[in-house]
Amino acid sequence: MEYDFLLNKLEEVAKISYPKINVEKKNIILANIILDDFSGKVSELTAVLKYVYQNINLKDKDIAKIIGKISIVEMHHLEILGTIINQLGMKSCYISSNHCTFWDASNVYYQIDDIRDVLKNNIIQEQDAITQYRNLICKTYDTNIIDNIKRIIIDEKVHKEIFEDLLKRQINKVL
Numbered sequence: 001m002e003y004d005f006l007l008n009k010l011e012e013v014a015k016i017s018y019p020k021i022n023v024e025k026k027n028i029i030l031a032n033i034i035l036d037d038f039s040g041k042v043s044e045l046t047a048v049l050k051y052v053y054q055n056i057n058l059k060d061k062d063i064a065k066i067i068g069k070i071s072i073v074e075m076h077h078l079e080i081l082g083t084i085i086n087q088l089g090m091k092s093c094y095i096s097s098n099h100c101t102f103w104d105a106s107n108v109y110y111q112i113d114d115i116r117d118v119l120k121n122n123i124i125q126e127q128d129a130i131t132q133y134r135n136l137i138c139k140t141y142d143t144n145i146i147d148n149i150k151r152i153i154i155d156e157k158v159h160k161e162i163f164e165d166l167l168k169r170q171i172n173k174v175l
Helices: 004-014 028-039 045-056 061-087 115-137 143-174
Strands: none
Touching: 004 061, 004 143, 028 045, 028 061, 028 115, 045 061, 045 115, 061 143, 115 143
16 A cells, blocks of 8 residues: 555554553542543544544545544544543543533534545644643643643644645645
8 A cells, every 4th residue: 555654653653552541639620621632622532533434435545544543543542531531530421621512523524525625624633632632731730641641642743744744645646
């Protein structure tokens, strides 16, 4: 496959272990904040469902395969955040931190006709996730949560780099 080196990149980052999840103490306020990363508009749940949708529906099956592999990593992030939320003393559920908005399928970007637009949107969402995670780190002193979020950020940066590489290749095909 033309993009084997990108799949190798995903396999390499997968070798970096995730810290065991063991939060220091219950903290409902922090759990509530993490809900937005878990199941907000820009969240692991949104990423999982968007990337599964793209994997199933994109015409370019090589790119779809890469995105499918990324969706699996995002599922792991969803599991990590859900476990952290539960350990902090709140039941993880698909609702925003304001408890007024349930996760909604309109959070998924469904436009897939132009692969460049798909990749641009994915890059933006990955960067937004990185920014949200950096902000989350500033809201806790719990080193276990910080270490888990830093490990997730490593993955998100790699995903962004992969999407940027794919976008460059798509632009170069047009030129």
